[in-house]
Amino acid sequence: MLLAIDCGNTNTVFSIWDGTRFIATWRTSTQHQRTADQYYVWLSTLMNFQKIDPKITDVIISSTVPRVVFNLRVLSDRYFNTRPLVVGKPDCLLPVDVRVDAGTQVGPDRLVNTVAGNSLYGGDLILVDFGTATTFDVVDTDGAYVGGVIAPGVNLSLEALHLAAAALPHVDISKPQSVVGTNTVACMQSGIFWGYVGLVREICARIKAERDRPMQVISTGGLAPLFQQSTDLFDVVREDLTMHGLTVIHKYNSSERAGT
Ligand SMILES: Nc1ncnc2c1ncn2[C@@H]1O[C@H](COP(=O)(O)OP(=O)(O)O)[C@@H](O)[C@H]1O
Ligand SMILES: CC(C)(COP(=O)(O)O)[C@@H](O)C(=O)NCCC(=O)O
Numbered sequence: 001m002l003l004a005i006d007c008g009n010t011n012t013v014f015s016i017w018d019g020t021r022f023i024a025t026w027r028t029s030t031q032h033q034r035t036a037d038q039y040y041v042w043l044s045t046l047m048n049f050q051k052i053d054p055k056i057t058d059v060i061i062s063s064t065v066p067r068v069v070f071n072l073r074v075l076s077d078r079y080f081n082t083r084p085l086v087v088g089k090p091d092c093l094l095p096v097d098v099r100v101d102a103g104t105q106v107g108p109d110r111l112v113n114t115v116a117g118n119s120l121y122g123g124d125l126i127l128v129d130f131g132t133a134t135t136f137d138v139v140d141t142d143g144a145y146v147g148g149v150i151a152p153g154v155n156l157s158l159e160a161l162h163l164a165a166a167a168l169p170h171v172d173i174s175k176p177q178s179v180v181g182t183n184t185v186a187c188m189q190s191g192i193f194w195g196y197v198g199l200v201r202e203i204c205a206r207i208k209a210e211r212d213r214p215m216q217v218i219s220t221g222g223l224a225p226l227f228q229q230s231t232d233l234f235d236v237v238r239e240d241l242t243m244h245g246l247t248v249i250h251k252y253n254s255s256e257r258a259g260t
């Protein structure tokens, strides 16, 4: 079975893929200090708790935080006796082209999303991923990654208000009842929620105009469903987009190595 690890700047998600479906998914905060042994204690406890004993034969990692990769590699070598595939490294092949400025290091999560989007929905896509940052990845007609947009994440924006202004509290995002807030929290939620709806709408409209063709908008990340509520921003919300992409990349590399 495949252990797929998607490490973002805030959270790291581990999923076990049995070849047809994910049999388990667990999430932990991203901390580069966490050792391979700590990961394994955590993972094996959860496996015992869910009464599963998967035989992990392969590991694939996508990480937007380079420092965590070392310990995840050790986890794979020491406990699963396998050399992991690491997206973005030269020995990890991608089934799509990447057409960006020379020397640009595209976030591996964006490449994985592109592969997933292309495998599920074809080409001419805008992939919106609500993570620490909100990213827009543009997928060409042939499935290539051709660039995109990086905006501050929703929670990062709320946290920035709280950190910079003495009288503004820490607030969780939610859809406000009305645009005009009658208390501080409602005012902040309105600014971020409706501001974000505007940001997503405007950026998608401009990408479509710039590329002069219809495009499907696919969204992912924990906050995608919140924004889909009573807005028409996305054609599809697919929460497991990145994980799905990891399974596609793993399969592609396995078959390339086998020469099929
Ligand atoms: N369902 C959710 N509801 C509210 N906040 C969420 C939800 N899912 C994720 N978040 C928050 O969104 C932010 C980005 O999380 P995540 O998608 O895990 O980012 P990353 O992939 O960059 O690590 C974090 O602050 C996280 O706590
Ligand atoms: C834009 C990102 C910070 C998003 O990361 P995330 O929100 O998933 O933690 C990440 O994709 C990244 O570090 N990218 C490198 C620059 C680029 O993609 O052009």
Ligand SMILES: [K+]
Pocket: 008, 109, 129, 130, 131, 132, 133, 135
């Ligand atoms: K992301």
